[in-house]
Amino acid sequence: MKVTDTIVYVGVNDHEVDLFEGQYQVPNGMSYNSYVILDEKTAVMDTVDAAFGQQWLNNVEKALQGRRPDYLVVQHMEPDHSANIPLFLEKYPHVQVVATAQAFKMMNQFFSLPSDIQQMPVTNGGELALGTHKLTFVCAPMVHWPEVMISYESEEKVLFSADAFGKFGALDVEDNWVDEARRYYIGIVGKFGMQVQNVLKKAADLDIRMICPLHGPVLKENLGNYIGLYDTWSSYRPESQGVTIAYASIYGHTKEAALCLAEELRKNGTTVAVYDLARDDMAAAVADAFRYSKLVLASNTYNAGINPFMNDYITRLAEHSYQKRTVGLIENGSWAPMAAKVMRGMLEKCKEITFAENTVTLMSAMKSENEAQVKALAAELR
Known part of the structure; x- marks a missing residue:
């Protein structure tokens, strides 16, 4: 040729x-x-x-x-x-x-x-x-x-x-x-x-x-x-305005919260990319975290830490110099929810990360108070 x-x-x-x-x-x-x-x-x-x-x-x-x-x-x-x-x-x-x-x-x-x-x-x-x-x-x-x-x-x-x-x-x-x-x-x-x-x-x-x-x-x-x-x-600038939502869920409750947030964001015309970290292409999920201006991490608490797939995901973000983004957190835990604290701690080492003021905390499953938390987080991320 x-x-x-x-x-x-x-x-x-x-x-x-x-x-x-x-x-x-x-x-x-x-x-x-x-x-x-x-x-x-x-x-x-x-x-x-x-x-x-x-x-x-x-x-x-x-x-x-x-x-x-x-x-x-x-x-x-x-x-x-x-x-x-x-x-x-x-x-x-x-x-x-x-x-x-x-x-x-x-x-x-x-x-x-x-x-x-x-x-x-x-x-x-x-x-x-x-x-x-x-x-x-x-x-x-x-x-x-x-x-x-x-x-x-x-x-x-x-x-x-x-x-x-x-x-x-x-x-x-x-x-x-x-x-x-x-x-x-x-x-x-x-x-x-x-x-x-x-x-x-x-x-x-x-x-x-x-x-x-x-x-x-x-x-x-x-x-x-x-x-x-x-x-x-x-230069690590966002390529587009939008939100990447990456979730890791065991029984589907954390997934439900993540999808609820995606729906709430889309109602107002926000571009959203959603990834199931256990099943979707991890490299694509990482790439879209860099593509869009905002990121939401949703994980269940696991062994006083976070879901292994979420741990892998955040590790990859940090290793690739993730920075200059706004990050929201969704956590789940039936007796001692720790996921938000752990995820935040892992990302605090990255440069110029702004954390959303609203965090969604599930105690086992979605309740009416969680719906209100999701709406508040969505309003902050628009």
Whole structure:
């Protein structure tokens, strides 16, 4: 597949994977992207997952049309992109490998490579001339590994963005880019907002007309929208006004309160997303907590603490630097309700969290007084 007349897509689609990185549901599969730049000299941009090594090599060989590659550019050492470095070097032992010093260190950790491989270590601002095409390398540490770099091609003004601007889903499946990119970003990169902001500042001076990520489609139009979303996500600003309600319930009473609140909010036109943490996609529930301006946590008391699914959820929020939101609490307990106190304590470590003044406390089941508490909380969250 041609990206341009001189840049060829040589990646693969994976419809066998069920959990990306062993935890994220990917019902539409994944793409592992790789590109070949054809000029006086040729450069292959990254490899693909180990399961697709021969298919990828065939794609590369077809794109080269009998030519030999001069460079293998390694932007990111995560195995879904680097696993076929040994296979590539076995077929093309003469190639020069271009990467950061940290990436070369990781290469030796992942693989037993020949000692005579031709290494070209690059630093921030380093350049590689291929002919009319020239790559400039921008170090992007902790987006989302420390060795990462992105590459800017100045002739056609293409940003090879590593994992940035990627998404879940194979390229032969149509889905909502924003939803799957958000779920991907928050789950995988979300902790490193400051580092993403630093890279966005570096990229602001570049004339970018196309973005080639390592997952998901090549982005050619309305790039300001994609870059704007990354700016919003990485600065932890709410993307939309609305309320995410996440609940964990044993016998359905806590669920009843959560759904009652959702109904009350919707009556007044508030956008609401509701998640059953025991059954729904946890990554989507985390992503929507970042998407919307407000969050409600509803949990039963469990062993003097909170429901294990709620504990997992709040832990994930905190690990991904959840901040700048208003949070409401619903708790349930038949003799000593503790859930609100525990949930609040877990989130107090996060930055700029404002807690709603009204808390809903159930003693076993919903009663008339709880309905009044729900209405008061809904009024506060509108």
